Amino acid sequence: MHHPEFPVVTLISALALFFPLPWHLRAGNVAMVAMVFWLFWANIIYFVDSIVWAGNVNIVAVAWCDITTKVIIGANVALPAACLAVCVHLEQLASVRSVLTTKSSKQRRQLIEAALCFGLPIIVMALHYTVQGHRFDVIEDYGCRPSTYVSWPAILLIWVLPLLLAILTLGFATAAFTHFMRRRVDFARHLENRSALTTTRYMRLIIMSAVQMVWGVAITSYALWFATLTYRPYTNWADVHFDFSRIDQYVVLLTPPELLTNLEVLWWAVPVSTWIFILFFAFGHDAMAEYRACVLWFRRRVLRQQVVEKHNAISSIGSRPAIRPPPISSFGGMSMSTLVANDKGKSSATLPLPPSPPLARTKAEGYEASSPHSVSEYTASPTESSFHTPPGGLDAPPPFEASHFPHPPRHPVYDTKAHDLA
Template identity: 50%
Template sequence: MHPEFAPIAFISAFSLFLALPWHWRARNVATLSIIAWLFVTNIIYAVDAIIWSDSVAIVGLTWCDITVKLIIGGNFALPAACLCVCLHLEQVSSVRTVQVTAMDKRRRQIFEACMCFGLPMIFMALHYVVQGHRFDIIEDYGCRPSTYYSIPGIFIVWVPPLVMATASLILAGLALRHFIRRRITFAAHLSANHSALTTSRYLRLLLMSVLQMIWSIAITIFTLWSTSVSIPIRPYTSWAVVHSNFSRVDQFTTLFTPQVVLATRVGIWWMVPASTFAFVAFFAFGNDAMTEYKKGFRWIRTTVLRLPRSSSSNGKTGPEASKFPGAISLASFDVKAAATPPSPATAKREEAAYDTQSIASSSVGPALSYHTHPEDRFDFEPETPSSYAPTTLSTPAHAPMPPPGDLQFSPPRSRNLTGDVLRPYTYPSLDASHHAIGLAV
């Protein structure tokens, strides 16, 4: 009895959604196929563990007919997907490809789709050649595919995954060699090839593929060895002999099963959840995944819970951020430039302007702003307070803001509606802190 099978399978299945968003946006068919096949296989394992817990009842025949073929396809899909990943990584890191175009990416997606979905379907159909009967029902495990253990069965069921896993390891070694040779300029090399990969993603994909293939080779060899020990190789004489009494369903209870076979079944069952957890561990805790989590939490907060956005979302903090969303803070200016006192000539001009205009300063109003457009720098011409009108003062819209290092204390002159030049507004202090405040307004 294994009550842990169903919860573990469900957890491993749904944990794959943590790694899904980035791969979906990148349109990486190989990694998406890994997620799809692992999810389907985990769901099958979980449902079977629930239905056939302490039971070998012959139920759900249609379910078993479908799922045993999907299990066969999954055994081929994972090595094929890792082979595609390693092939792509080797091509990207090599110097054979100067630039990857949209057509090249499209061709690669079609090739990966054929390898990750088309090839497993072919072997699902070929499995019928060595399928001695309908399927087996194993206590606590559910329905499993049956294979007529023979030379054709070995070459159809066990040899192709081993070949693809070995080829994946060879390509992974070549990709790692390219990375070591270009480790200093590798990020620039990926950017030059217009690849969506970064160095971190490259290494994670590479290490994930190597780990998956080592695990797959070990399990496949172990399964082949255990099958050879328990079942002798049978001669494949004719189609009629192999498929005689094809509709039967064999049942295997735990009570009459040798201990070594039970241990083998447990190890084979854990292959899929372990592969899933390894895949999730490589992609669910990186910077890409953390960014996706933040976006998801922000969407839940603003859309589902209808909570206001935090002030940190627009880069401002404190009560002033909500009152003045477009305000310019002192931090946006060069503090050194703002605190530098004006030149002697500028200071003398300011004192002269202030002395001649202090009488009428209260009639102009304080709501004036500074800018440094050349056309708006004032000339010191004597004016009288009678030339001012209580009109709204404005600043030309075309006046650009100079770089922070070039800011100088240069008050503008404003114009009334009739075009008369009004007295320039000057700040009544030459203190450096006042200059900084005036520049930040």
């Protein structure tokens, strides 16, 4: 066994893809789910092949090889197709051409993405039979690999099509990023009005797709260059499919070093693409929330522990709310109605408003006329109004002469608690 790291790398890569999967499933993002689907099965195929054919080229599990070689062909097209679907959607969200997302428009977009991410790869898998020279190849330590009769139809189908999808993806990613740079100030509000994405998620999707396609263009170009070294003309169907049922076997000791290098580079392309995806989505805020939820579920359901989430524990203690600055009124001061609205719902511990002395010795009518607002507007609850009633009732005369105490200025009354928190 020349590559003991192969099964370890592929198994870890396949399992790590499940970390960001729940968020994409709930969001209904068909393109991202398709990317996980194809990368997962590509890693599983490489994992099984690296174990079954470790140090041997035995012809076993023929049906497995017939299926997996087609899946490998489809995965080469599915990954750039999924990235293209992501970037097209992001460009539409950021452009002025986009409209508000409705249920019907979302379903229509999901159907288009499903056709692009699953329908197109299946078509390519079926068309590969036209350029399939023989059944498949078995390579020591690598397992089953698809056989391709390198001719101009094969170049267009197997290598040019993924390159075209990757170039289109980079174009839409550039356009989406340009929209973001032109309207950085109101971009967040513009984005929230059209989808559930945030600016951080938006940029993460764009950068991930661009990095995937730059990597994909490099790998596909290298594979195309190496394939053209064995280019043959496509003569006729009988010649291309002559002795179609044969299975070629490649032993490491008898295989040219150039071919082994090509095989190893293309093999590592799948784990690298997988970890590009994982690094962008498995360590974000959404993924961390998923991990915490899984841990809490395990502790509650399996370990039967009484777990209290942190935010619930803090709120039960009675944490102080954040103070928001009230809006500015047309006179340059703070809006009185905003202060009243902010005070509603607070505890009765708010200090009462002292009564304003009257301008002259009057009865109840004169006292009430001197106050532009009722006392209940400034209190936290209606029960506090009793603390603001003048001694002796409203019919009793004020205890002081107006000439001794001028009328205080009419300014907003601040909550003492709010000043302590500011």
